[in-house]
Amino acid sequence: MTDGGGVRKGQWYEILSGNRLLDTPERMEHFLLKELRIPPALYRSWKEDGGIQKAGDRLRLRLFPVRETSFPPEWMDLDVLYEDDFCLAVNKPSGIKVHPADKGEGGTLANYVAGYFEATGQQAAVRHIHRLDEYTSGPVLYAKNEFAQYVLDEAMRDKKIERIYMAVASGRMKPDSGKLDFPIGRDRHHGRRYRVSAGGKPAVTLYRVIEQYGEAALLELQLETGRTHQVRVHLSHIGHPLWGDILYGGPSEGLARQALHGAQLRFPHPFSRRLIAVEAPLPADLQALIRQLKNHKL
Secondary structure (H helix, E strand, C coil): CCCCCCEEECCEEEEECCHHHCCCHHHHHHHHHHHCCCCHHHHHHHHHHCCEEEECCEEEECCCCCCCCCCCCCCCCCCEEEECCCEEEEEECCCCCCCCCCCCCCCCHHHHHHHHHHHCCCCCCCEECCCCCCCCEEEEEEECCHHHHHHHHHHHHCCCCEEEEEEEEECCCCCCEEEEECCEEECCCCCCCEEECCCCECCEEEEEEEEECCCEEEEEEEECCCCCCHHHHHHHHCCCCECCCHHHCCCCCCCCCCCEEEEEEEEECCCCCCEEEEECCCCHHHHHHHHHHHCCCC
16 A cells, blocks of 8 residues: 555564665664655654664664644545555545634544544544545545645645646637736735735646637636635636636626536645646536537526
């Protein structure tokens, strides 16, 4: 189940490293920090609490300490897109929050992932790497341990995690592709909305028209930043709000939520750095909307 060239043994990860890499503390430190690319803060923590052991030509790291979840476990039949000992990618349905907004709130993906860990005997905390809006569907990535969270959080900051979305926007899109580079901030006049604002945070969305259906367009979008409501705000700003997105002025016919879906997620594996790519098919409600638009029923 692991990915990285080692073997998991309970809480420990065992690596065949060669005696020459472990014969002095300096060489071992270089091996861990430079070759395995262990985050320095985590390396120091392991040194202090005995999380690094030598056994001949093998190196043992406590990569998988037992951790309790901070979310009450609940059961849902999760659509798991990828899983190993380091990370988990789950296809989130529309209508479910990634994590609770208030203490004690249930029915979120965090609760269901906690339930999945409990049902599969995994004593791991629930650590999401990125989020999706409640009514946006698609992959959500989780780290299963502190090491994976360090590495994947850094990959997010360095824009090494790619998120490709599919969306249905209203109107005829011209040009067929482009870059939406508009800063986003809160809308002071509406508590739930965000807006393009000169004083907002930088936000960049790349789009490409896949198909045009009269007064609607199927788009592929790539986010270079991850601002709240970013796609929704950007498309509304240029006069093409998402279909079903009433909050930002989109048409309401044929869909009970915004027509936005995370179709692909690409990320470097936390340990091996191998590129992992997962895909989530268009959900049934978006497929039905596209059929209606193609058949000129909306």
